[in-house]
Amino acid sequence: MAIPTAVISDSLLLRKKPFIGVVFRLSIAAIVVLIALGMFWAAVSFHEPDSASTAGWLMAPVVWLLSSAYHKWKAIPIADKGAPELKIARLASGIALGVLLATITGTTLSIAIPLGQRHERSQRIRRLLDEAKALEPASTKNRLEIRSIMNQDVQNFAAFHIQCTDLQSALDENDVLVTKRQELLGQLSYEYRGYTDALSLVTLFKQITAEDAKASAVLRDLIACSTTLEKLDETHKRKFPQLCKASALQQLQVFQPTMENLLRQAQQGGAKLPPDVLDALR
Numbered sequence: 001m002a003i004p005t006a007v008i009s010d011s012l013l014l015r016k017k018p019f020i021g022v023v024f025r026l027s028i029a030a031i032v033v034l035i036a037l038g039m040f041w042a043a044v045s046f047h048e049p050d051s052a053s054t055a056g057w058l059m060a061p062v063v064w065l066l067s068s069a070y071h072k073w074k075a076i077p078i079a080d081k082g083a084p085e086l087k088i089a090r091l092a093s094g095i096a097l098g099v100l101l102a103t104i105t106g107t108t109l110s111i112a113i114p115l116g117q118r119h120e121r122s123q124r125i126r127r128l129l130d131e132a133k134a135l136e137p138a139s140t141k142n143r144l145e146i147r148s149i150m151n152q153d154v155q156n157f158a159a160f161h162i163q164c165t166d167l168q169s170a171l172d173e174n175d176v177l178v179t180k181r182q183e184l185l186g187q188l189s190y191e192y193r194g195y196t197d198a199l200s201l202v203t204l205f206k207q208i209t210a211e212d213a214k215a216s217a218v219l220r221d222l223i224a225c226s227t228t229l230e231k232l233d234e235t236h237k238r239k240f241p242q243l244c245k246a247s248a249l250q251q252l253q254v255f256q257p258t259m260e261n262l263l264r265q266a267q268q269g270g271a272k273l274p275p276d277v278l279d280a281l282r
Contacts, residue, residue: 015080015083015086016086016089018072018073018075018076018080019076019086019089019090019092019093020089020092021069021072022069022072022073022093022096023092023093023095023096025065025066025068025069025072026065026066026069026093026096026097026099026100027096027099027100028065029062029065029066029069029100030096030099030100030103030104032061032062032065033059033062033100033103033104033107034103034107036059036062037107037108037110038107073093121191124187124191125188125191125192128184128187128188128191129188131184132181132184132188135177135180135181135184136274138173138177139177139181139274140274140276142170142173142174142177143174143274143276143277144276145170146167146170146171146174146219149163149166149167149170150167150219154245156238157229157230157234157237157238157240160226160240160244160245161226161230164222164223164226164227167219167222167223168223171216171219171220171223174216175216178209178212178213178216181209182206182209185202185205185206185209188202189202189203189206197269200269201266201269201270201271204262204265204266204269204271205266205271207262208259208262208263208266211255211258211259211262212259214255215252215255215259218248218251218252218255219248221247221248222244222245222248225240225243225244225248226240226244229243229244260280260281263277263281264281267281
């Protein structure tokens with residue numbers, strides 16, 4: 001007696017159900033993994049520890065789904081695992097497992113690689129900041145030296161010429177420090193790309209360095225004026241306050257408010273200014 005087609009179909013469907021259960025669990029696990037790792041990456045990107053914690057908790061149902069899928073697979077009779085009529089069901093299970101593994105591998109790599117790059121960038125930034133910090137003692141010493149030279153009470157041209165000679169030496173040292181500072185700021189600008197707050201602070205220090213360069217140019221003009229007067233007669237030398245110093249001091253006073261404003265902006269932005277600069281701002 002022939003077995004009815006309906007009975008055969010129902011029997012085949014019952015044998016397929018465990019495979020369907022495995023496929024369902026693996027598919028849901030892949031989706032949850034994708035969501036969890038996506039949330040984790042967003043939490044890391046936006047510095048939200050609560051979201052990272054939530055992403056971690058999402059891995060619990062993934063573990064349950066994988067455990068359930070494994071037990072479901074183990075419960076399938078060996079005969080069904082090799083039955084030709086269940087080939088498509090077995091293939092679907094294999095595809096679901098492959099998709100899950102590809103999802104885990106792909107999302108993990110898509111997070112691990114940027115995190116590694118971010119860590120390397122962080123190390124580079126730390127090194128640059130350490131180099132900038134190491135420059136500060138020499139910069140402070142040079143800044144105080146220039147200020148001391150400019151505050152000298154010069155009564156005659158001979159003293160003025162000596163003052164300019166000392167100033168030339170201090171400015172040469174300052175040029176070396178400025179060049180190094182500009183290099184560090186340029187590298188920090190590149191490393192901080194995408195970080196608006198940090199980049200705005202670096203931009204401020206670039207502007208401060210530019211203003212400092214303007215002041216240095218004025219002082220070099222003062223030195224050039226001294227060199228020119230040295231070749232002239234005593235009548236011209238006696239006029240050094242009017243011919244050289246007055247113009248330089250006037251230009252420096254024009255630059256001062258801009259420099260002070262930039263320094264205050266940097267201070268408000270969280271920059272730690274040297275003590276002598278803070279005293280000058282008070």
